[in-house]
Amino acid sequence: MWTFQAMNTEVTVSAPALGDPAERTLAVDVAALFEQAERRFSRFREDSELTQLNRATDAITVSPEMLEVLVQARSHVDHTDGVFDPAIGAALIAAGYDRSFAPGALDRAAATTAAPRARFSDLAIDVQHRQVRRPPHLQIDLGGLVKGRTVDRAASLAPSLAMIDAGGDVALRGAGPDDAGWLVDVEDPADARRVLMTLRVRGRCVATSAPNRRSWRTGSGSAHHLIDPRTGRPADSDLAQVTMIAPTTEEAEVLAKVAFVLGAAAATHVLAQRADVGAVLVLRDGLLRVVGDVEVADA
Amino acid sequence: MTTDPTRPVSPREPGTKGPSGTKPQLGSGLTSMELRFHVITVLAAVYLVSWRVITAGSAPPADPPPPPMPSAPAIPRQDTPASTARIDGVARRPWYTVPAGWHVVDWDSVRALAPRKLERAPASRPVRVRTRSS
Numbered sequence: 012m013w014t015f016q017a018m019n020t021e022v023t024v025s026a027p028a029l030g031d032p033a034e035r036t037l038a039v040d041v042a043a044l045f046e047q048a049e050r051r052f053s054r055f056r057e058d059s060e061l062t063q064l065n066r067a068t069d070a071i072t073v074s075p076e077m078l079e080v081l082v083q084a085r086s087h088v089d090h091t092d093g094v095f096d097p098a099i100g101a102a103l104i105a106a107g108y109d110r111s112f113a114p115g116a117l118d119r120a121a122a123t124t125a126a127p128r129a130r131f132s133d134l135a136i137d138v139q140h141r142q143v144r145r146p147p148h149l150q151i152d153l154g155g156l157v158k159g160r161t162v163d164r165a166a167s168l169a170p171s172l173a174m175i176d177a178g179g180d181v182a183l184r185g186a187g188p189d190d191a192g193w194l195v196d197v198e199d200p201a202d203a204r205r206v207l208m209t210l211r212v213r214g215r216c217v218a219t220s221a222p223n224r225r226s227w228r229t230g231s232g233s234a235h236h237l238i239d240p241r242t243g244r245p246a247d248s249d250l251a252q253v254t255m256i257a258p259t260t261e262e263a264e265v266l267a268k269v270a271f272v273l274g275a276a277a278a279t280h281v282l283a284q285r286a287d288v289g290a291v292l293v294l295r296d297g298l299l300r301v302v303g304d305v306e307v308a309d310a
Numbered sequence: 311m312t313t314d315p316t317r318p319v320s321p322r323e324p325g326t327k328g329p330s331g332t333k334p335q336l337g338s339g340l341t342s343m344e345l346r347f348h349v350i351t352v353l354a355a356v357y358l359v360s361w362r363v364i365t366a367g368s369a370p371p372a373d374p375p376p377p378p379m380p381s382a383p384a385i386p387r388q389d390t391p392a393s394t395a396r397i398d399g400v401a402r403r404p405w406y407t408v409p410a411g412w413h414v415v416d417w418d419s420v421r422a423l424a425p426r427k428l429e430r431a432p433a434s435r436p437v438r439v440r441t442r443s444s
Binding site: 013027196224 | 428440442444
């Protein structure tokens with residue numbers, strides 16, 4: 012098992028059936044994928060293509076890779092009725108997330124402000140000519156979406172038994188080292204040392220949305236990174252954490268965010284319509300709710 | 311014609327030969343060699359003045375002169391003399407033509423191609439996932 016740092020988190024690569032040299036080679040290739048993605052899509056890098064797009068005052072021509080992500084993002088926006096929306100960059104900055112996160116680095120005495128409402132659908136995308144025109148008030152944040160997609164791309168490089176874990180966005184190929192399913196410990200959002208339950212996951216992907224690890228203090232109180240696109244402010248539902256299991260990491264990432272923003276009741280309703288997903292909802296009052304296709308490991 | 315060695319030497323009359331072996335003198339009192347020297351000197355002076363006049367009145371050059379070297383000290387490699395510097399340590403615009411089909415790669419992007427630092431997880435670390443939002 013190998014680890015490296017990317018996208019401000021630890022990435023773990025494990026392929027138990029491979030020998031050491033081959034597993035290391037896989038880790039090197041996965042690291043290169045993350046490096047390429049970060050160079051293009053990080054909003055914290057001055058030289059990234061996303062930063063150029065977020066600063067463009069006129070239509071610009073984007074790379075095929077950027078176009079692909081923007082088109083896919085638009086599809087997610089459409090399918091979630093805007094509950095998932097990457098046009099939250101300005102809202103994140105207004106909430107205080109204006110630099111790469113580190114514990115305490117975003118704390119400030121000033122109260123947060125609200126950013127002008129921005130919709131990803133306001134982005135004009137000319138697919139044929141790869142041209143994108145951005146309204147001045149619209150800032151794009153592709154962090155979670157790109158991380159999920161990169162995990163999926165990394166998993167495509169891996170053998171049939173492998174784990175690619177990027178800070179909680181996880182692709183689990185095969186049925187685990189002992190063929191009984193990969194073990195997934197659901198962390199207690201109130202106490203990171205505790206595990207609420209353990210799941211078994213086979214050939215699927217996991218993503219978790221919770222404010223506990225990326226929150227900071229402001230003059231207005233506390234803030235976190237899970238923005239509700241409908242209000243432009245950190246989401247304030249009855250959920251403390253959502254762990255989503257889906258066929259791809261990208262889907263798990265998107266659905267986890269949507270569920271967190273919607274709250275327990277609406278999330279349960281949405282998830283019940285999908286046979287291929289499952290979720291563990293941790294409510295703020297301490298209750299646990301398991302929804303859909305989830306296998307819980309014996310205690 | 312013989313000469314009297316005791317006779318004082320008077321200025322030579324034009325057209326007459328001086329002491330045997332010398333070149334004939336011209337009306338200005340200069341030898342032909344001296345005259346050639348003076349002519350060449352005058353011509354060189356005329357050329358120099360003309361060139362300065364021409365260059366002073368001409369349009370500015372198409373390419374500006376290179377900027378002066380920065381005052382910050384260069385950082386020499388250990389295996390090179392102290393008077394040299396690494397090209398990537400010199401803060402000035404490079405004065406070369408990029409061949410067709412080539413492009414200049416900035417140093418940051420080259421550095422970024424270096425692989426991330428991989429670390430081997432301890433063998434005792436269990437292969438299981440811990441959910442977290444990041």
